[in-house]
Amino acid sequence: MTQVIVCCGAGGTGKTTTAAAIGVKLAIQGQRVAVLTIDPAKRLADALGLGSLDNDPKSVSLTELNARGTLHALMLDRKATFDAMVIAHSPNPDVAERLLANAYYQAVSTRLTGLHEYMATEKLQQLVESGLWDVVVLDTPPTQHAIDFFHAPERVGRLFEHGVLATLMTPARGLVGVATRRAVGLLERLAGESVLHDIAEFFRLISGLSEIIRSRNMQVHALLRSDRTRFYQVTAPALDACEEVEGFASLLREQGMRLEGLLVNRVTPVPQFTAPLVRERLPEAPLGVPDEEWDTMANALLALIPRAEARAQQHERAIVALKRSAHTEVWKLPELPAGVRTIDTLAGLGPHLPPLL
Amino acid sequence: MSGLLDRRFVVVTGKGGVGRSTAAVTLALAAGKAGKRTCVVELYGNRRIAQWFGLGDRSYKACSIAPNVDTMSLTAMDAMDDFGQRKLKLDALVRMVLNSRVTHAFVDAIPGLHDLVQLGKLENMLLEPLPGDAHYDLVIVDAPATGHGLTLLAAPQAMSELTKIGPFHELASIIARLLDDPKKSAVVLVTLPEELPVNEGIELALGLGDNQKLLHSVIMNQARPPSLPPVPAWDHIHALLSTAPDPDLRELLRVAEPFWRRQLSQEQALHRLKTLAELLNRQIPIAQLPKVEHGELSPDDLHILAEQLLPQVTT
Numbered sequence: 001m002t003q004v005i006v007c008c009g010a011g012g013t014g015k016t017t018t019a020a021a022i023g024v025k026l027a028i029q030g031q032r033v034a035v036l037t038i039d040p041a042k043r044l045a046d047a048l049g050l051g052s053l054d055n056d057p058k059s060v061s062l063t064e065l066n067a068r069g070t071l072h073a074l075m076l077d078r079k080a081t082f083d084a085m086v087i088a089h090s091p092n093p094d095v096a097e098r099l100l101a102n103a104y105y106q107a108v109s110t111r112l113t114g115l116h117e118y119m120a121t122e123k124l125q126q127l128v129e130s131g132l133w134d135v136v137v138l139d140t141p142p143t144q145h146a147i148d149f150f151h152a153p154e155r156v157g158r159l160f161e162h163g164v165l166a167t168l169m170t171p172a173r174g175l176v177g178v179a180t181r182r183a184v185g186l187l188e189r190l191a192g193e194s195v196l197h198d199i200a201e202f203f204r205l206i207s208g209l210s211e212i213i214r215s216r217n218m219q220v221h222a223l224l225r226s227d228r229t230r231f232y233q234v235t236a237p238a239l240d241a242c243e244e245v246e247g248f249a250s251l252l253r254e255q256g257m258r259l260e261g262l263l264v265n266r267v268t269p270v271p272q273f274t275a276p277l278v279r280e281r282l283p284e285a286p287l288g289v290p291d292e293e294w295d296t297m298a299n300a301l302l303a304l305i306p307r308a309e310a311r312a313q314q315h316e317r318a319i320v321a322l323k324r325s326a327h328t329e330v331w332k333l334p335e336l337p338a339g340v341r342t343i344d345t346l347a348g349l350g351p352h353l354p355p356l357l
Numbered sequence: 358m359s360g361l362l363d364r365r366f367v368v369v370t371g372k373g374g375v376g377r378s379t380a381a382v383t384l385a386l387a388a389g390k391a392g393k394r395t396c397v398v399e400l401y402g403n404r405r406i407a408q409w410f411g412l413g414d415r416s417y418k419a420c421s422i423a424p425n426v427d428t429m430s431l432t433a434m435d436a437m438d439d440f441g442q443r444k445l446k447l448d449a450l451v452r453m454v455l456n457s458r459v460t461h462a463f464v465d466a467i468p469g470l471h472d473l474v475q476l477g478k479l480e481n482m483l484l485e486p487l488p489g490d491a492h493y494d495l496v497i498v499d500a501p502a503t504g505h506g507l508t509l510l511a512a513p514q515a516m517s518e519l520t521k522i523g524p525f526h527e528l529a530s531i532i533a534r535l536l537d538d539p540k541k542s543a544v545v546l547v548t549l550p551e552e553l554p555v556n557e558g559i560e561l562a563l564g565l566g567d568n569q570k571l572l573h574s575v576i577m578n579q580a581r582p583p584s585l586p587p588v589p590a591w592d593h594i595h596a597l598l599s600t601a602p603d604p605d606l607r608e609l610l611r612v613a614e615p616f617w618r619r620q621l622s623q624e625q626a627l628h629r630l631k632t633l634a635e636l637l638n639r640q641i642p643i644a645q646l647p648k649v650e651h652g653e654l655s656p657d658d659l660h661i662l663a664e665q666l667l668p669q670v671t672t
């Protein structure tokens with residue numbers, strides 16, 4: 001059965017990078033892996049040796065790494081995913097066609113906040129159902145707060161599922177309460193009749209899919225809470241991330257989800273010198289560098305040591321506090337000096353990641 | 358960046374985590390120091406700025422954080438209620454309908470409506486303060502992270518496409534008018550001195566569509582002074598240290614490399630950002646906010662950052 005690993009955390013902490021690094025590590029270990037990334041990270045596509053990523057899995061070449069497994073990467077296209085869902089599950093082609101042409105559908109499929117998150121879970125499910133993968137690694141969208149990732153799909157799912165609005169918008173369905181009638185009247189006044197008409201049509205059509213949507217929502221809800229799914233929270237080594245990390249960890253637990261660990265990313269390692277490094281221990285100027293320039297450079301290099309030490313200590317303190325906040329295992333991922341440029345750099349994070357298997 | 362503080366409405370935008378909140382509040386403090394009555398507003402109930410100033414829950418109303426400077430944390434529901442009261446002149450009873458579960462479901466389902474009503478509230482604060490309301494010269498909004506979904510500034514357009522008549526449509530037109538005037542409104546793009554964030558920032562700027570003309574300037578946050586002299590001999594030094602028999606010299610290289618790379622990528626980032634002016638065919642000033650090295654940002658740090666930003670936004 002396909003396992004799922006979810007990388008979540010606040011914006012810019014390294015979710016996409018760690019998702020990719022986890023994918024590489026698992027592929028090296030012999031797994032058939034799909035990494036579903038959420039943002040159009042051109043650089044990541046480059047690092048993976050792919051020109052671009054799209055809604056279908058593309059194979060990543062791992063020959064240099066002697067990988068025993070395979071790695072595929074794809075990038076969520078929420079409109080394409082929504083379209084595919086509509087086409088696959090509409091009761092007949094006519095319903096699908098009219099839905100895709102509906103003005104409100106178009107607004108929703110390109111613009112509704114939360115739909116991205118919802119479609120990420122839909123795509124996840126499609127990947128899991130395909131049976132092609134041992135592990136699917138899910139990157140999550142940059143949300144203001146990591147918890148939005150879980151609220152958004154459920155909010156949107158509920159919207160489509162029981163279509164409060166479907167009943168609301170369907171005239172003459174009998175038992176429409178006074179309050180509802182008032183609300184409809186007010187909304188008509190606010191948004192105009194034609195919008196209400198488009199919305200009503202949308203919900204009428206999508207109600208033909210509501211059984212399927214409901215059952216898929218239940219499946220993904222269960223999948224994310226089953227022991228097939230592990231969550232890793234990615235964070236920066238910063239004290240002020242504690243509150244967010246703690247809130248998110250307890251939310252996951254409340255939701256019955258399995259938080260496997262905290263990935264503290266971009267940590268400065270503590271400098272390790274066998275003896276104090278003084279100017280005299282540095283060699284002569286390298287070939288091609290004038291003595292004077294080398295002298296300035298050598299002093300500047302030495303001046304970096306206390307700064308690196310201070311930063312490393314600051315990170316250590318933050319990690320202690322973060323560990324306390326998250327009540328879970330902590331993994332330190334070092335700052336990659338050259339950034340994330342190639343698949344080798346991603347593989348280089350492997351030894352710092354949890355064992356995963 | 359001259360003229361920025363003479364605008365009425367400044368939207369601080371950027372990708373998640375780049376420092377939008379930091380830049381927004383710093384800009385507000387700088388504006389306050391320049392004598393502008395300023396309110397810096399967080400949307401969707403975010404309270405990062407409020408927390409920095411220890412405001413807790415009080416921030417849902419405007420609270421002073423410095424002379425001339427208030428902050429406020431807006432929510433979509435408050436803005437909606439305000440809209441019902443002010444624009445629709447609904448009495449309390451009808452506003453209860455507006456706040457009903459059914460209406461909420463509807464409001465959630467309209468792409469961009471949450472953004473739009475919050476923008477509407479800001480427009481009111483600026484241009485139509487009621488008797489007893491504070492008067493602001495400048496409202497600075499800490500926009501939600503752009504990533505996916507509707508960006509804040511695209512909300513009026515989206516609403517105009519969806520609704521052709523009615524108060525929501527009118528609200529969209531009012532906001533569109535405010536945003537259509539580069540003398541009143543401006544967008545400030547925040548980014549980091551690294552390759553990917555800069556590229557994403559440039560993509561974001563180019564994706565602003567009709568609002569591109571509002572892009573006033575860029576704030577490169579977390580800028581660092583150079584750590585190493587700018588000798589073009591890093592490769593020689595790298596070769597020398599990486600093959601040194603003394604392990605401490607190899608460790609020195611490991612310690613130094615991130616500093617060197619960061620310095621290099623900051624130079625390249627700045628260079629890339631300058632191309633934005635060419636792409637848009639007009640000047641796009643780039644201000645720098647230095648990185649505060651000791652970790653946590655305190656109100657004192659923010660004031661110091663504001664002092665450093667002020668000359669950059671007034672000259």
Ligand SMILES: Nc1ncnc2c1ncn2[C@@H]1O[C@H](COP(=O)(O)OP(=O)(O)OP(=O)(O)O)[C@@H](O)[C@H]1O
Pocket residue numbers: 010011012013014015016017018039041140141142143265266267333334335336337339340372373551553554
């Ligand atoms: N360990 C690391 N060492 C050096 N650079 C890193 C490391 N991890 C991530 N980065 C860089 O940090 C930036 C942000 O990383 P990434 O895109 O993975 O974050 P994210 O959490 O997915 O961001 P978003 O919330 O915008 O989706 C990228 O430029 C990436 O190359």
Ligand SMILES: Nc1ncnc2c1ncn2[C@@H]1O[C@H](COP(=O)(O)OP(=O)(O)OP(=O)(O)O)[C@@H](O)[C@H]1O
Pocket residue numbers: 010011144238240371372373374375376377378379380405502578579580646647648649650652653654
């Ligand atoms: N110039 C700076 N020096 C030091 N730390 C900074 C600086 N700017 C931002 N930070 C830190 O970086 C983190 C992110 O900054 P901030 O909250 O302003 O970003 P944001 O873009 O608003 O993030 P979000 O997407 O979460 O709203 C904060 O912890 C902040 O303290």
Ligand SMILES: [Mg+2]
Pocket residue numbers: 015016017038039139140141142
């Ligand atoms: Mg990402």
Ligand SMILES: [Mg+2]
Pocket residue numbers: 377378379405499
């Ligand atoms: Mg913020």
